[in-house]
Amino acid sequence: MIPIIAIDGPTASGKGTVAQRVAQQLGFHYLDSGALYRLVGLASQQSGIEFLEPLLLKELCLHMEIEFRDGGIFLGKEDVTEAIRTEEMGKRASSAGAVPEVREALIQVQKSFLKPPGLVADGRDMGSVIFPQAQLKVFLTADAKIRAQRRYKQLIAKGISANIDILTKDLVERDLRDTQRETAPLVQSEDAFLLDTSDQTIEEAVNRIIGLYQQIK
Ligand code: C5P
Numbered sequence: 001m002i003p004i005i006a007i008d009g010p011t012a013s014g015k016g017t018v019a020q021r022v023a024q025q026l027g028f029h030y031l032d033s034g035a036l037y038r039l040v041g042l043a044s045q046q047s048g049i050e051f052l053e054p055l056l057l058k059e060l061c062l063h064m065e066i067e068f069r070d071g072g073i074f075l076g077k078e079d080v081t082e083a084i085r086t087e088e089m090g091k092r093a094s095s096a097g098a099v100p101e102v103r104e105a106l107i108q109v110q111k112s113f114l115k116p117p118g119l120v121a122d123g124r125d126m127g128s129v130i131f132p133q134a135q136l137k138v139f140l141t142a143d144a145k146i147r148a149q150r151r152y153k154q155l156i157a158k159g160i161s162a163n164i165d166i167l168t169k170d171l172v173e174r175d176l177r178d179t180q181r182e183t184a185p186l187v188q189s190e191d192a193f194l195l196d197t198s199d200q201t202i203e204e205a206v207n208r209i210i211g212l213y214q215q216i217k
Pocket of ligand 1: 033095098122123126174178
């Protein structure tokens with residue numbers, strides 16, 4: 001069986017960076033499932049499709065030409081690596097993620113990332129829905145205020161202006177929508193290991209996950 005490490009958790013918990021480094025260190029493939037929902041957010045905006053039109057959204061998902069290449073993300077021929085990272089696309093991704101037809105349409109593309117020698121998958125429902133067979137499931141989280149501060153620093157470092165109060169409010173709203181939606185809500189599965197990174201560095205979280213993986217493999 002191809003080994004899978006599923007890392008789920010709320011927004012700005014550090015999942016993306018941690019999951020990418022774990023994948024790098026183990027030589028595994030990496031799935032950033034949030035990027036797929038962000039792509040739906042962007043593609044639907046470009047085509048003027050609203051979130052109340054689930055069938056149109058489903059068609060859009062099934063026909064999106066997505067490519068992860070050279071460390072970048074492409075929608076058709078357009079390099080959208082940066083365009084999908086904005087707060088606006090985060091919100092649109094969260095609205096898209098609440099539509100069951102979108103979630104269903106993205107199942108196959110997510111599963112197609114599973115290839116030898118192994119996969120680290122990061123998202124909200126990796127361990128609960130997409131890869132329930134994962135050998136290691138981690139629920140990575142951190143205090144909401146700390147997550148908002150991390151997001152703030154990231155944005156400022158990129159030269160994007162940000163307001164910490166608005167960021168905190170948006171983050172709490174997004175957590176609520178992600179945990180309360182009917183299809184595949186963000187939950188810690190019973191068999192997931194809880195890792196709270198409020199007081200941890202990225203390095204510590206990465207080492208902890210690799211340590212856990214070495215123990216079970
Ligand atoms: O992880 P990221 O912040 O890029 O995800 C953006 C949004 O996409 C999340 O807030 C969530 O609503 C949605 N998402 C999801 N299921 C996943 C990954 C992301 O619903 N597996």
